[in-house]
Amino acid sequence: MERINLLVLSDDLDLRIEIKNLVADDEFAISGYSGFTPEGKTKIINKFPEVVLCAVRGEVPESVFGFVQDLLTAARGTIVILANDNISVELVNKAAQYGIRKVLPVDGIESAEFSENISTVYKLEQQRILDTNEGKKVRCKALGFFGGKGGTGKTTLAIGVAAQLAKAGKRVMLLDLDLQFGDVAMALDLDTKNSIVDLVQDRGGITIENINGFAVEHSTGMSVLCAPKSSEYAEFVSPNHVEKIIDIMRPYYEYIIIDLPASFNDATITACENCEEIYLVYNNEILSLRNAKVCYCILEQLHQREKIRFILNKFEKGLVKAEDFEEMFQTKMFATVPADYPAALSSINKGLAVTVAHPKSEISKGICEIADKIIEVHTGVVPIKEKEEKKSALFKFNKR
Ligand SMILES: Nc1ncnc2c1ncn2[C@@H]1O[C@H](COP(=O)(O)OP(=O)(O)O)[C@@H](O)[C@H]1O
Ligand SMILES: [Mg+2]
Structure with a gap:
């Protein structure tokens, strides 16, 4: 049985240990501990635990309720449970008002009962998601x-694009599947020794805990699972691994951005088959145009044509125009950078x-437009842009 992913929030270090002893190992995987701090919130948004257990001794401060309120706005779908040693009717009512699903005692309760209470709340929530189709x-x-x-x-x-999506508050995994030459x-x-190869070779198997363990947290908030440092390790990653990794990541991320070779x-084809969209990145020169045609035909044979979106990158006024691509493929360019x-x-x-080093550069503006478009297509919500960014990057570029 898959274990329930749980994150413990408490400013009290002893209480964290007590909670660890109270939750049953075979039912729960504790993905981390944190205080009621901004770092705690970032951790939750990145790791997207199924359950967040807030533990407080004594009176529960207002700041904890405020924290929970913010948290539930940022990480919709997370179940919050409060553990306290001084439970009263007022506390339970107040907790319910703030969206806390259950208030549990920390003293005088057996581990089995404590764990069962959490898993019951979790199962009820799963059922509700299934019934209401909210998961979709x-x-x-x-x-x-x-x-x-x-x-x-x-x-x-x-x-x-991954960094920009993370900046927009999305949960993002950047997966480097250029297994031989990933950079x-x-x-x-x-700064990491770990890669996708360590993940697939780990005795614990491909689980979300292991994925989180081998991935690196980047300062933008996204997680990154790197390619092996040396090309000879590429063969250890099979197409089955690729499929399983993407599948297991799915419930925890809004976007899995995959860099391909x-x-x-076989691994690339499997990745393409498991993607919702494939962005074909080309430049406006004649060899690129020819290459785009070849890739397009292969993806068509693999029944992946519907997923293709063209991006014309490193665009400069020259021989080949965006319209040439569009005419050749009878489709609009998704973006021009x-x-x-x-x-x-x-x-x-x-x-x-x-986008971090030079946010105002033309290339960054082009990338931000791609990220905005991705969000808009996915959620139907048009991201709010600054006034000066209203004109497209290409428009400004052409004006120079
Ligand atoms: N729009 C752009 N304008 C100028 N240089 C770019 C642009 N996009 C990428 N590059 C540069 O082109 C080189 C190859 O880019 P890279 O992303 O590594 O390509 P790929 O992954 O397709 O092999 C890098 O030096 C990168 O900085
Ligand atoms: Mg590359």
């Missing part, structure tokens, strides 16, 4: 960035997403 509203989207040519900007755009870790200057191998070499180069050198 927060459905995850897996988005692959692909193209049959190296250097077109797949990684740059995948990183930029997300280097591009983001991530410039070739069709201008060439901006100084910004791209400097962000790589700084180990930052270009």
Whole structure:
């Protein structure tokens, strides 16, 4: 049986240990501990635990209720339970007003009873989600960035879009599936020894706890699961692994952004099959156009054509125009991102997403437009833009 993912919030370190002893190991996986702090909130949004257990001794301060209120706005769908040693009717009523599902005692209760109470609330909530179809509203989207040519900007755009979605408050996993030459870790200057290979080889198997354990938390708030450091490890990751990893991540993230290699191998094909959308990243030069055609035909044979969205990256006025692509594929370009070499180069050198290093650059504006469009298509909500960003990046670029 899958264990229920639980995060413990308490400013009292002893109480955290008491709670750990109270919850049954075989039923719950504790994904972390935190205080009622902004870091605690970030942890919850990133890890998206199924249950958050707030533990307080003595009178429950107003700030804890305020924290819960904010939390439930930011991480919809999380179940909050309060554990306290001084339960009164007033407390239970107040807790209910703030959306806390259950108030449990911390003293004089057996571990079995404590755990059963939590799992009953959890099961009831699962049933409610099933009955109301609510789960579909927060459905995850897996988005692959692909193209049959190296250097077109797949990684740059995948990183930029993922960082921008995280900045917009979305729960994002950036998955580097360029298994031989993945460079997300280097591009983001991530300090990690762990990669997807450690995950698939771990004795514990591919579980959400292991995924969280091997992924790195980036300063933008997104999680990143890196490719192996050395290309010879690529073969350890099978298509089945890829499918399972994406499947297991889905309930915990709103977006899984997948950076793919410039070739069709089994893992890439499986990733494409498991994505909702495939962004084909091209440049406006003749070889790119030809390559786009080849990729398009292969994806069509693999019955993935409906998922394709074209992104024309490093756009410069030149021989091949956006319209040429559109005419060839009889489809509108999803987005056009201008060439901006100084910004791209400097962000790589700084180990930052270009949207973080140079948010006002033309390339970042192009990336933000992609992220906004993704959110709009997914949720139907148009993200609020600053006034000066109303004109498209391409419009401004052409004006220069
Ligand atoms: N819009 C852009 N303008 C200028 N340079 C870009 C742009 N997008 C990407 N680059 C640069 O192009 C190079 C290749 O990009 P990368 O994202 O690694 O490509 P890929 O993943 O497709 O191989 C990098 O040096 C990157 O900084
Ligand atoms: Mg790449």
